[in-house]
Structures are given as structure tokens and as C-alpha cells.
Amino acid sequence: MTATLMDGQTLSRKLLDETAERAAAFERTQGRRPCLATVLVGDDPASHTYVRMKVNRCAAVGIESRRVDLPASVGTEELVGVLRELSADPAVDGILLQHPVPAHIDERAAFDAIPADKDVDGVTGASFAAMAFGERGFVSATPAGIMRLLDAYDVPLRGRRAVVVGRSAILGKPVGMLLLARDATVTYCHSRTVDLASHVAEADVVVAAAGVPELVRGEWIKPGAVVVDAGYNPGNVGDVEFAGAADRASLITPVPGGVGPMTIAALLSQTVDAAELHG
Structure with a gap:
């Protein structure tokens, strides 16, 4: 038996096309683009590559991208403060904290500083609970x-x-x-x-x-x-x-x-979901 390949590239392009149509419709009705804020801590090359890829995909589908780069020396309290500022900004629909963060940071505390309605990466305890109980929320x-x-x-x-x-x-x-x-x-x-x-x-x-x-x-x-x-x-x-x-x-x-391609496509689709929720 030779297995059939599950083609994430083709399927993700279809989902990204649908997301682009929804983002354009949102911009027409609301006068702004959906916005994803990405927070990156430190200089890990792989993380920088992932964030750059997400920024490029945002541009391709009509989602505004806001990138926040922080030094590796930043502490948990300062990172949480940045995330709370983004949480309070009505122009930001979704927040992504790039994983992993440096070892000295309490990653769970940082994740849980993101409100459930902006947790488009599905990383908070609240999002996990909603998913586990079949309630409304964003999925990882x-x-x-x-x-x-x-x-x-x-x-x-x-x-x-x-x-x-x-x-x-x-x-x-x-x-x-x-x-x-x-x-x-x-x-x-x-x-x-x-x-x-x-x-x-x-x-x-x-x-x-x-x-x-x-x-x-x-x-x-x-x-x-x-x-x-x-x-x-x-x-x-x-x-x-x-x-x-x-x-x-x-x-x-x-x-x-x-x-891999499906992860980014799902993230951006949920960003538009969040924008539609916020209006």
C-alpha cells in the first residue's frame, strides 16, 4: 500500500482565499481591516522566520499586521504589560505570542494575559476550557x-x-x-x-x-x-x-x-472571526 498525501498546501490556499474574501467584506462594511498583533521575544531564528511568514500571509489576505519585537531580556511582568496594552486596543482583533519564549519567562502567565476574544491562536486556559466543553471560543x-x-x-x-x-x-x-x-x-x-x-x-x-x-x-x-x-x-x-x-x-x-500551511491558514481565518465578533 502507498499512502495518499494529505496536501496541506492546496487546502490552505483555499482557506486563505476564503479568508481574503471575508477580510475584504469586513473592510467594506467596517471601514478598517482585521488586525493581528504578533509579539516576538528574543532572537530565535526559527521564530523570526515563522513571524515573517505570518506577516507576509497577513498582507496577502488583507489583514493588517502589527509586529512587536521585544528583547530576550524582557521579564514576565513587562511582557504581560505589553500583551495587556494590545488587549485594550480596540483596533487589534487578534494577538499572537510567538512560542517558545525565553526560559526565564512564565509562558503560561503571558498566554493568559491575552483575552479569550483576541486569542486567535487558541493558547489561553480559557480557550482550552471552552474547546474541551464544546463552548464558543478559538481553537489552537x-x-x-x-x-x-x-x-x-x-x-x-x-x-x-x-x-x-x-x-x-x-x-x-x-x-x-x-x-x-x-x-x-x-x-x-x-x-x-x-x-x-x-x-x-x-x-x-x-x-x-x-x-x-x-x-x-x-x-x-x-x-x-x-x-x-x-x-x-x-x-x-x-x-x-x-x-x-x-x-x-x-x-x-x-x-x-x-x-504547517494549515496552521497559518487557521490562524488567519480565526483573526477574521475575531474581527467580525468585534465589529
Whole structure:
């Protein structure tokens, strides 16, 4: 069996086109563009690349981008103050704090300084609670993109066994909650899981989000399973051993070109959602 690639590039372009149409309609009716403020702390090259990519995508779809760069030396209190200023600005619809922040900063305190109605990246405790309880709110951007991919390829979830490898607050945990809400039977696995291979082998859907290159081996994949690789490691390597997994899976995301483009598209779509909420 050779798996079909889940093309995040093409699907994200469709979502970005829809977002651009909505942004233009918002500007016509409200006399302003939707606005996303991005806060970047420090000089991490990968973070700068991600932020630059998001700024460029904003421009392409008609979203105003406000970028705030802070030195690595900034403390939690000062960062929280910046986020609260942006929160109080009625011209700002969405706020993105680029992850990760330097180790001396209390990242959770910083995230939770963002109000739920501007948390378009879905990183606050309030957003997670709303998502877990099926209430209105913004979903973490990468999990939102993953669910759009699964839906675009008509992946059945009700009653299916889903294994999430990884338990981060902005990826592993929320994507498991979203799968659970769709009536999948969800197992979380992580660095302390005993016999990871046996859990993966039972999965109809595997979401790899551990940040460990090729942690999930191809021979572990159940024949016909759907494999979503949300990892990205140096050398364009995901968290799944791609060649071996592609020989057994029915659908698989490439790295790059799978989950990554969907993350940015979901973020910008939710920014327009926030603008429409604010009016």
C-alpha cells in the first residue's frame, strides 16, 4: 500500500482565499481591516522566520499586521504589560505570542494575559476550557488545521481509535480534545508511555506531535491508518518515519507541506472571526 498525501498546501490556499474574501467584506462594511498583533521575544531564528511568514500571509489576505519585537531580556511582568496594552486596543482583533519564549519567562502567565476574544491562536486556559466543553471560543491553530485536513479527506472519526503522541498545551492536548468531541476514542501517549509501539499499532488515526525526529516508526502503523505528522525537525524531518509509514497508511501528511500551511491558514481565518465578533 502507498499512502495518499494529505496536501496541506492546496487546502490552505483555499482557506486563505476564503479568508481574503471575508477580510475584504469586513473592510467594506467596517471601514478598517482585521488586525493581528504578533509579539516576538528574543532572537530565535526559527521564530523570526515563522513571524515573517505570518506577516507576509497577513498582507496577502488583507489583514493588517502589527509586529512587536521585544528583547530576550524582557521579564514576565513587562511582557504581560505589553500583551495587556494590545488587549485594550480596540483596533487589534487578534494577538499572537510567538512560542517558545525565553526560559526565564512564565509562558503560561503571558498566554493568559491575552483575552479569550483576541486569542486567535487558541493558547489561553480559557480557550482550552471552552474547546474541551464544546463552548464558543478559538481553537489552537495547529489542531484546528489538523481537523480541517481530516475533514477535507473525509476521514471517519466516530468510534475510531485515535492515538495522539505528545501532550503539549497548544498541540497534543487540544487536538485530543477535538478528536474526542468528534466521538473518536482517544489515547494520549508521551515520553513516559510504556510500549509506545503497541498503542500506535492499534490506532486508526495517529497524530504525532512529540517534537522528536522519526519517533513513530513506520512498522508500527496499522495498515490503512491515517497518519498526521505535526512534527517539524531540522532537515525537513517529521516525528514519523515517513517512508515506512507511507507504505502502510492510507493517508499521510508530508513534512513540510502538510500540517504547517494549515496552521497559518487557521490562524488567519480565526483573526477574521475575531474581527467580525468585534465589529
